[in-house]
Amino acid sequence: MAKSNVVLHVADVHKRFGGLHALADIDLQVEEGQTHAIIGPNGAGKSTLLNVIIGKLAPSSGQVVFDGAILTGRKPHQINQLGIARVFQTPEIFADLSVLHNVMIPAFAKRDGAFTLNMLRSLDSETAIRQEAEHMLEDVGMLTRRDMHAGSLSRGDKRRMELAMCLIQHPRLLLLDEPTAGMSRHDTNTTIDLLKKIKSRGMTKVIIEHDMHVVFSLADKISVLAQGRIIADGTPDEVRGNPKVQEAYLGGAH
Amino acid sequence: MANFMSRNDLFLFLGFTIVVLAMPIWLAPFGAGYPDLLQRFMIYGIFAVGFNILFGLTGYLSFGHAAFFGVGSYAAVWSFKLLTLDAIPAMIFAVVISGLFALIIGFLSLRRSGIYFSILTLAFAQMSYNLAYSVLTPITNGETGLQLTLSDARVLDAAMGQTLVGQPVPTLLGQQLSGYAGFYLCAGFLILSFFIAQRVSGSPFGMMLKSIKSNQTRMQFTGFNTRPYALSAFVISGMYAGLAGALLAVTDPLAGAERMQWTASGEVVLMTILGGVGTLVGPVIGAWLIKYFENILSALNDQILANFWSFLPEGAADLMVQVTGKFVGDGWFLTLGLVFVLVVVFLPGGVMEGVRRIAATLKRSGTPDSKSRQTQPAE
Numbered sequence: 001m002a003k004s005n006v007v008l009h010v011a012d013v014h015k016r017f018g019g020l021h022a023l024a025d026i027d028l029q030v031e032e033g034q035t036h037a038i039i040g041p042n043g044a045g046k047s048t049l050l051n052v053i054i055g056k057l058a059p060s061s062g063q064v065v066f067d068g069a070i071l072t073g074r075k076p077h078q079i080n081q082l083g084i085a086r087v088f089q090t091p092e093i094f095a096d097l098s099v100l101h102n103v104m105i106p107a108f109a110k111r112d113g114a115f116t117l118n119m120l121r122s123l124d125s126e127t128a129i130r131q132e133a134e135h136m137l138e139d140v141g142m143l144t145r146r147d148m149h150a151g152s153l154s155r156g157d158k159r160r161m162e163l164a165m166c167l168i169q170h171p172r173l174l175l176l177d178e179p180t181a182g183m184s185r186h187d188t189n190t191t192i193d194l195l196k197k198i199k200s201r202g203m204t205k206v207i208i209e210h211d212m213h214v215v216f217s218l219a220d221k222i223s224v225l226a227q228g229r230i231i232a233d234g235t236p237d238e239v240r241g242n243p244k245v246q247e248a249y250l251g252g253a254h
Numbered sequence: 255m256a257n258f259m260s261r262n263d264l265f266l267f268l269g270f271t272i273v274v275l276a277m278p279i280w281l282a283p284f285g286a287g288y289p290d291l292l293q294r295f296m297i298y299g300i301f302a303v304g305f306n307i308l309f310g311l312t313g314y315l316s317f318g319h320a321a322f323f324g325v326g327s328y329a330a331v332w333s334f335k336l337l338t339l340d341a342i343p344a345m346i347f348a349v350v351i352s353g354l355f356a357l358i359i360g361f362l363s364l365r366r367s368g369i370y371f372s373i374l375t376l377a378f379a380q381m382s383y384n385l386a387y388s389v390l391t392p393i394t395n396g397e398t399g400l401q402l403t404l405s406d407a408r409v410l411d412a413a414m415g416q417t418l419v420g421q422p423v424p425t426l427l428g429q430q431l432s433g434y435a436g437f438y439l440c441a442g443f444l445i446l447s448f449f450i451a452q453r454v455s456g457s458p459f460g461m462m463l464k465s466i467k468s469n470q471t472r473m474q475f476t477g478f479n480t481r482p483y484a485l486s487a488f489v490i491s492g493m494y495a496g497l498a499g500a501l502l503a504v505t506d507p508l509a510g511a512e513r514m515q516w517t518a519s520g521e522v523v524l525m526t527i528l529g530g531v532g533t534l535v536g537p538v539i540g541a542w543l544i545k546y547f548e549n550i551l552s553a554l555n556d557q558i559l560a561n562f563w564s565f566l567p568e569g570a571a572d573l574m575v576q577v578t579g580k581f582v583g584d585g586w587f588l589t590l591g592l593v594f595v596l597v598v599v600f601l602p603g604g605v606m607e608g609v610r611r612i613a614a615t616l617k618r619s620g621t622p623d624s625k626s627r628q629t630q631p632a633e
């Protein structure tokens with residue numbers, strides 16, 4: 001395995017919740033530009049792993065390194081400013097703002113940093129950011145909903161909007177926690193196409209997904225998580241043929 | 255101009271300005287067209303507009319903003335005593351001092367959010383009140399309150415060779431501020447305060463504050479350090495409170511500790527919620543309504559009530575005087591509490607939501623063409 005361009009390294013991470021060993025001895029290396037899928041049954045610890053990466057949870061031991069920088073111990077906003085964005089399993093959006101504003105806000109974080117006292121300008125005069133947000137909404141097929149309250153969107157649309165909120169920041173690493181859950185087959189396919197499109201731009205992605213159709217059409221590498229441990233690791237074909245995986249996950253799902 | 259302010263904002267600002275400046279005229283039929291009460295409308299309007307920048311935009315509910323109001327009053331009176339009787343230095347001094355004070359209290363309180371934040375602000379404000387009432391007597395003159403005297407230093411006035419005849423009273427560029435002059439000074443500051451609040455709320459910074467209220471977690475994972483944003487809002491609203499406190503000292507140069515008590519902090523919360531949290535004009539309307547009814551109801555006594563109910567038979571009239579008497583005079587807070595409960599239960603968006611609902615109903619019944627109804631933009 002070529003270790004030359006590993007951009008994300010989760011090293012010996014453990015996470016305990018009281019007596020529950022939610023992550024045990026996780027070692028995960030993600031290479032630049034690749035799409036790395038994490039699959040596994042419910043409660044395996046997949047979301048917990050993402051929470052540790054983006055600083056929502058501190059690991060009990062071990063550390064996460066992104067492009068030479070140790071993430072462990074940094075605040076969520078600092079981790080984002082290093083170029084990491086995340087789509088959550090339950091959409092984290094600004095429910096009482098408009099769709100357009102939801103997508104504009106992350107663009108401000110990208111342009112102005114973690115804090116600026118930007119109160120002399122008017123929001124209406126921020127045409128560059130507005131246009132960028134409109135393009136982004138067009139990319140995810142939501143431009144017609146730009147003036148709607150984000151809270152009144154359907155589950156699938158919230159997810160697509162959250163994806164747009166992440167993509168507008170042009171992150172170097174994008175973490176996706178079940179990005180197509182709650183979407184129709186048609187919307188799922190649109191999202192796959194979109195994710196493939198950004199793949200060609202060289203963005204690194206870690207994607208958690210239950211839908212095997214999505215996983216096998218996107219992933220370069222797959223890690224299988226069960227009961228907090230990585231039980232298999234490799235290319236889609238390797239993982240598909242692995243009997244342990246059949247037993248722990250694929251066999252159970254169908 | 256388009257880059258600076260949208261047409262709607264401009265109309266709102268102009269409308270607000272006209273309504274405020276014409277208050278002596280349109281409030282006269284309501285028996286409120288006299289300078290003393292109008293000044294209070296302006297001062298508490300400023301207090302509420304500033305409070306809304308914190309509470310309405312970021313969602314952080316402070317129960318201690320009267321502390322900054324009180325600090326503004328004390329600072330202004332000290333400026334009158336030590337520097338000059340002119341109002342301008344007093345207000346600048348008050349805004350700076352209350353801003354610094356808000357920076358300290360905000361820094362400490364914002365380490366927590368939600369109810370813990372509210373309790374921290376309440377605790378700091380009560381501490382400030384107690385300090386002003388007893389411990390810091392040399393600065394605050396304790397129970398009696400800080401007053402102007404003939405023997406004050408007033409170094410700037412002295413250097414200009416000005417000597418006083420009679421009681422010292424605050425002035426503006428040599429003009430006395432009694433009567434309508436005082437009202438127009440306060441009105442000018444309310445209009446300026448409103449303008450600044452409008453700018454803040456319509457700026458990218460204002461949008462960040464609203465996003466903190468909407469989903470602070472998402473803000474953090476989006477790359478924003480939310481604490482300095484909330485702290486800036488806290489300091490700005492503290493400065494507004496200080497300005498309001500200073501204006502109260504300008505129109506009546508006496509500062510007492512009771513201005514910092516928790517009831518005063520609670521009052522500005524009520525004003526904001528009654529008028530409409532998060533809206534620009536709502537808090538001002540809330541302040542006006544509360545001050546107006548306070549003025550009327552707290553002046554009522556059993557004598558007046560007896561006259562009012564005299565059309566009823568004797569026993570019934572006595573009973574009504576007994577019952578309604580509980581809600582007026584010192585019991586006015588009972589009425590306020592009752593109205594507040596009704597508003598929160600039936601009209602959580604306050605007066606502004608009521609106005610919106612009525613407007614929507616009228617529109618719907620007026621024009622059957624549903625296409626003319628624009629979707630409410632998420633402000």
Ligand SMILES: Nc1ncnc2c1ncn2[C@@H]1O[C@H](COP(=O)(O)OP(=O)(O)OP(=O)(O)O)[C@@H](O)[C@H]1O
Pocket residue numbers: 017020022040041042043044045046047048049089
């Ligand atoms: N903050 C927490 N406190 C306590 N226990 C937690 C916490 N977060 C997760 N867990 C537990 O850790 C285990 C792993 O949860 P996690 O959400 O990571 O699973 P998952 O693989 O994402 O599952 P799903 O496919 O259902 O989303 C579960 O048993 C869960 O109950």
Ligand SMILES: [Mg+2]
Pocket residue numbers: 046047048089177
């Ligand atoms: Mg999960």
